[in-house]
Amino acid sequence: MGEGAGGIMASGGTICTITALVTARHQRGLDGQQACLYASADCHNSLAKALRVMGLPAAALRLVSTDDAGRLDPHRLDQSLEKETDPILAVVATAGTTVRGAVDPIGPIADICHRRGLWLHVDGAIGAVCGLGGQRHQELVAHMGCADSLTINPQKWLGIAKASAMVLLRQPQALADTFAAPLAYMEPARGVHGGDCGLQGTRPAEVLKLWLGLRHLGQQGIDELLDGALQRAQTLRQALAPLPLAMPSGNLHIVCFRPRTAGSSEAWSRHTREQLLDQGLMLSRPRYRGQHYLKAVLGNPFTGMQQIAALVDTISASLSS
Ligand SMILES: Cc1ncc(COP(=O)(O)O)c(C=O)c1O
Structure with a gap:
């Protein structure tokens, strides 16, 4: 995002995204106005x-349709912005x-913005x-640095203990410009006061935990965590591919699926999730485009081939029962 x-x-x-969007509105001079x-x-x-x-x-909130891979369609975005x-x-x-873990085409979207x-x-x-x-x-996240603001949540994939989330801005001064409300009972800070940057005043030193976590992992550890999760997701996708499933996954470590048969997957997803829970396998059950899915997030480095095989067996049996 720049030096x-x-x-x-x-x-x-x-909270990171709310902070970023409140800042965006203020920076664009749109406080108190109808904006989208x-x-x-x-x-x-x-x-x-x-x-x-x-x-x-x-x-x-103006929603722009996605392509078959679940990514925002930049052409549609541009057309909609033109008419706004x-x-x-x-x-x-x-x-x-x-x-589904899809990554929007950030480069083309950044060009439009x-x-x-x-x-x-x-x-x-x-x-x-x-x-x-x-x-x-x-x-996988090419051109992410073109953003004016960015939400990043190392608690989700890198195993940093919750809560660990950060909002980064190309021009961080915008945070204080947006949120500063001088406190009569405090001396003015020498530089920017942390309590003026964002919604929270008093807060724990989360950044120390993140810094220690990243130091502990090192570059190799980070790469191994990311690779392991991507590899497990790929293994699961390949194992599920022969089954009659609709699998609208993106290209990260999330695998999402439901039976391809016509009709509702509400009962199937509920029963199958219960069977998986009985084996200690926790999948979530999102509702996506009118249908219920099961969603596996493969971020846990302790998920092994044994769990993946048990998952596939249960799904396979559930489809033939
Ligand atoms: C894409 C995306 N953005 C934002 C969030 C919100 O993160 P949190 O639960 O840490 O507030 C989530 C949570 O799953 C998410 O999937």
């Missing part, structure tokens, strides 16, 4: 929460969508940690 980039730790990705926000149809609900915090209606009549507070690209003079926030709560890995991992 001068910086930011703050906050308690989770949601653009993101993919698969964006996280923290954007809806951000609008509520800002006193904006739910309809201010309300002021736009930001465009959000997601680096790792919640249900640059051309139109719009603030780009990247919600990298899931995928931005790939930027800390080697080149092959960085390529």
Whole structure:
């Protein structure tokens, strides 16, 4: 994001994104005005929460359709922005969508934002940690550094104890410009006061935990964690591929699936999830585009071939019963 980039730790990705979007609105001179926000149809609900915090209606979130791989379609985005009549507070690209782990095409989206003079926030709560890995991992989130603001959640994939989330800004001074409200009972700070940067005043030294965690892992440890998760996801996808499943996964460490048969997958996903839980295998059950899915997140380095094989056996049996 450039030499001068910086930011703050906050308690989770949601608070980071809210902080970034409140900052974007202030920087664009849109406080108190009707303004809108653009993101993919698969964006996280923290954007809806951000609008509520800002006193904006739910309809201010303009959802842009995705391509077959679950990535925001930049062409559609550009067309929609062209027709927009309300002021736009930001465009959000997601680096790792919640249900399928898709990464929006950040480069083309950044070009559009640059051309139109719009603030780009990247919600990298899931995928931005790939930027800390080697080149092959960085390529998964290419051009993420073009963002004006970025949410990154090392608690999700790198095993840093919760809460560990950070919002980074190309121009971190924007945080104090947005949030500073001088305290009558405190001496003015020599530089920028941490309590002026963001929503939280008093807060724990989360950054120390993150720093120690990253030092402990080292570059090799980070690469191994990322590789291991990506490899396990690939192994699971390959093992499930012969089964009659719809599997709308992206290319990170998340695998999401449901029976390909017509009809509802509500009962199937509920029963199968119970059977998996009985074996100590925890999958979540998102509702996505009108259907229930099972979703495996392969981030845990202690998930081995044995668990993956048990998972595949249970899914296979559930489809033939
Ligand atoms: C894409 C995305 N953004 C933001 C968040 C919110 O993160 P948190 O739960 O730390 O607030 C999540 C959580 O799963 C997410 O998947």
